[in-house]
Amino acid sequence: MTTCEDPSGYKQEDEFMDILEERRRSSDLGHALRTFTPSPYRGAPPLSAGALNRMVLESQYLRYVTKEVAMETGESVDLVREEASGILDEMSQNLQLGFIRLLGFTLSKVFKRLFSHININQEGLNRLQQAIQESPVILMPNHRSYVDFLVLSYILFTYDLPIPVIAAGIPLMDMKMVGEILRRSGAFFIRRAIGSDKLYWAVLSEYVKTIVRTGYAPVEFYVEGLRSRTLKSLTPKLGMMHMVLEPFFKGEVYDITLVPISISYDRVLEESLLAHELLGVPKPRETTMGLLKARRVLEDDYGSMHVYFGMPLSVRQLTKGRVDRCEYNLLPRDLPQRPSVETQECVSWLAQQVIRVQEQSSILSPWSLMACLVLQDHQNTDPGEEQEKGLSWELLTQRTLWLKGLAISFGARLDWPEQPPENQVMASSMALHSSVIRCHQGRVTLLEEEGPVGAGPFTTEEGVVRRARAVLMVAAYRNQALHVFIRPAMVALAIHTTRSSQREDIYSYFRFLLDLFSNDFIFITGRSSQDFEEACSLLRKCGAVQTSQQEVTSPEEGQRTTSFLRALLQPFIDAYQVVFSHLCLEDVEVFTERQMVPAVRSLATKLLLSGELTSCDALSSDTQKNVLSALLRLGAVTRLRTAEHSEFRANKPAISRLADTLAGRLPVQTAPNPRL
């Protein structure tokens, strides 16, 4: 197991193979009924789900917390115990091989219908198999689609590896039948808002820790916590991370292996839903009926799916020197203990590391690159002009090929076959997205959603939303590619905004950007200077900057690259500025998130209509919430603890300072953030 440098361990010779190919050739029933004898971790003795639950309920830890809760609430211990047992029943998985087989059969059918290929890296599976023998394994996929949910179990079943238990959100459980099927396929369910429910935390963490400790099964969870609506990585959630790592910190297991897994889609099933949610159309409740209704999605073509099993990461090696495990020596190990600040930082760092690996090993489709260019063109077009709408196909082809070269030199992994000719690859990649983009008479245009049949003419505001829907759908695919360009883009922006050639100035603005945008893009804490150097060296490689000891300059011939990179960031900067200016309005004092989102949205709509704003990202609730989190983190907004909904108070001078700094009107304040 290697630790760093190229944490993804990607090698050019990593070969993907299509698991559907075999399924198209031989019987699905045979596949579902195949002998399945995976060798678990260290030959751990098989444990029934019931026995596992008993172990959890009888643990010292739960006994202790039960007693404590009983004392606090004045209820009897037995009652609290019953409550704990109820929580566990609601939560626990009930993995059964029979259901895995049933699922295997069904998924074979569904996947063959949806996808043309499911490509996996065989080498990664071999490494995984090795890792499972050695220590408890945590599978950490990214989360872009509901399809992720069972695809790993399906693959592991196919390759005779132990089926993981999967952390799932409780809404899934409430779906009739489906909840039970998932439970029997190894899902366990976690409530969304646990808050300060001590008993619930205790049951959950003991449950997870027992699974890790006993090597019961690999644990699969999404470190991002949620499905990403924007197809960008999300800020990692650390609760689960702490739970799975604690058995190592407390010396209950020798090591824990984290396996980052990258699942990339040519086209995400829920794409239209995503844009709706971002624009404030609420997410439909997850119901079985909803699922059945959604079966028309089965009729569409979703291209390929890539599953890349990353290099297993040894927690022991990664945390060496970062965590002093002796801190656990002075309390009984069965008692709850708040991890030290160092440990918390280390866990967060590990999570960022995993996300970085996921990003680096994700596979980009040609469409992702095209989406970047289409959107940039869209931004530059005045929406008023009806004539000459869209980008010409030739231009798009030419630019995409240029971008392909740039992406490859920046280390991106492209799914760009050598055959057929490039033109056709692009066309077929775009064809998958015909619901949102069209090439008509040599011009590529975004399609707007048609209104309900027979509905009257819509208002200009509605028109904006319709346009935005298309833009945000395309933006999601652009976002898939952002991780490749983000750091060099920030350097390019820093050079441009500071109008300085001094390395020091550029670096401090770069750090300012990292800090400000660290909710939108995931950076590794404490790595800013390395990130800067790496970004500079990438830019230098493609001739976009020249560097010396003291200076970083952008020569004329690198303008094409740097302006492309800056344009990539522009929508985000615009969106942040819109939120900033909203919060600096006079009538905004104390506000809730629920008030802020629509208010910002209407401001953005106004600006879009007036042409002051050209990018639609400001309309996305996801981006708006990220701005709020960033401001909270930077202390420009304070949270007032009241009632149910958190209220916030904006610190207007601080916000306008941020706005001015971002726009380059103020130099970066040199109070270095200790986190970076």
Add this chain to the structure above:
Amino acid sequence: MLFEGNRFSSPFVTVPTGFCSWLCVVHRGTTTSETRPRCDWSFPYCQYTKEEPRCGKPILNNREPRRGKPILNNREPRRGKQEIMKWNGWGYSDSKFLFNKKGQAEFTGKRYRLSGMTLPSLQDWFENTFGASVKHKSPATVILNASVVPPPRLNEAFVENLKATGIPFSNEAEDRVFRAHGHCLHEIFALREGKKFERVPDMVVWPNCHNDVVKIVELACKHNVCLIPYGGGTSVTSALECPPEETRCIVSLDTSQMNRILWLDENNLVAHVEAGIIGQDLERLLNESGYCTGHEPDSMEFSSLGGWVATRASGMKKNVYGNIEDLVIHIKAVTPRGVIEKSCQGPRTSTGPDIHHFILGSEGTLGVVTEVTMKIRPIPEYQKYGSVVFPKFEAGVACLREVAKQRCAPASIRLMDNKQFHFGHALKPQVSSIFTHFVEGLKKFYITKLKGFDPHQLVVATLLFEGDRERVLQHEKQVYDIAATFGGLAAGEDNGQRGYLLTFVIAYLRDLGMDYCVVAESFETSVPWDRVLDLCQNVKERIIRECKERGVQFQPLTSCRVTQTYDSGACIYFYFAFNYRGLADPVHTYEQVEHAAREEILANGGSLSHHHGVGKLRKEWMKDSISNVGVGMLKSVKEYVDPENIFGNRNLL
């Protein structure tokens, strides 16, 4: 560190045949008399006493100093056991393991029960465990080459003054080298290789009594000479190593001549003893009067009372008699500030922090312990070994924990893991009778086939009961009943005894290993009960992985046992050995692995040491172990007691 502070002499102990399940092989090798008072130390040590000079009898040694230097000794030194001991290995010169011409292992000499016996399964075990071969020898240098010893740096004025006191001393290379080391792997390895010494003591003095020590310490202070107290020389913490940066004359203060029992108080059951006495002598002399201390560290054949005090030693039978800190009533020690002692022998006092605890564990950094008053007990009427086989290590640990909970631990209770169980079996002497052979086979069949114990998983707990007969039998039943609830099967006295035999000969076995490219060491810790299993597992795993990473070509042997139980935790003892063929610097590799293992122990909630001490080997972890303030407290004591760092062995801090 291949012996536990407690080297028990079980192989000599005669065993009554009282307990005999049908499983148990009756041990017929020794005679049993239940009527005469038991004297544990009669067999081996009688022989030893005959040839060993006792205090008061002058011994003659005509060896002249070899160098052209003037003879410095004003009297021929009495070298203690030096004459009959190996200079570059463990124990007596006449006792060692070797593979004879037939390829069978045998143990030479006449001192031990195993002496003169062949051990038919040892070679197979050895070759299979380490991937070693008897063809690949790595023999030791036979004699000490005086040219590798740096010439002494003498303080002339000190020597002159010392001569006037009449206290014997020497600056012969052999005497100095003998006291320049303990028994750490790197120390013995260097001796065997005949490596050049960086720093050894410049001279050795042999005080005869407390007053001699007072004189020596006064002179040392006056002339700024560095003193390093030397007792039995069984340190395994680099505590005896001379600090290479020391520029003053280093004098090794050998306490071996201070070996008398000064008085014995039968009313209060205490004995006042000079601190240089060696464990086995103390026990033998007390036995003559019908008493014992019951303090039996594994090293007791060679280690001294003063050494026990200075390192906080622990004895195998501490469950009955207590560890050294429970045994001492009064300590007299000479420091550069003067003599420290208490004014009475009250069994417990509330007079501020106990000053004994500054001396206990001070590892020779504050002064020399000269006299100790310690508890004695009448020799127990009856003694009995026993053993229990458990299907798994986990079950054994759970049983020991329960025994500790019920506070019914026998004099000794130890749990050996599976590897050690097999190791112990490899030391079985040739079986002469077909009957024994048959019974052995039957036993194995019963345990592995009928009871379904996996031979690669089962572990054995070894027991030693002591007291009056009735009580022992009752106690035994209680312990076996507890064991049964954890799936334990009584496995006879023989297995129990063999367990203790292993600890006893292990250091001799290390010398055998080193003859065939195998390096070995042991280390220990203490840990709360709930961490015992995880600590054992993680430390073993760490060792195996570290060895692999550091290019050790063969699978290392890692084995552990729980050797002591306490109310709240246990003492754990690890063996670690590997075949070093193909390694450029085996000792360095070994040290790196041991270092990693210690870090793993600490990370898993284990202590820095249970009874070996800190010495210089584990100094780096002291601050983390006892906090900065703790280190500061110790430093300020040192600063007051010994501002000139006369006791300059630089242990501990």
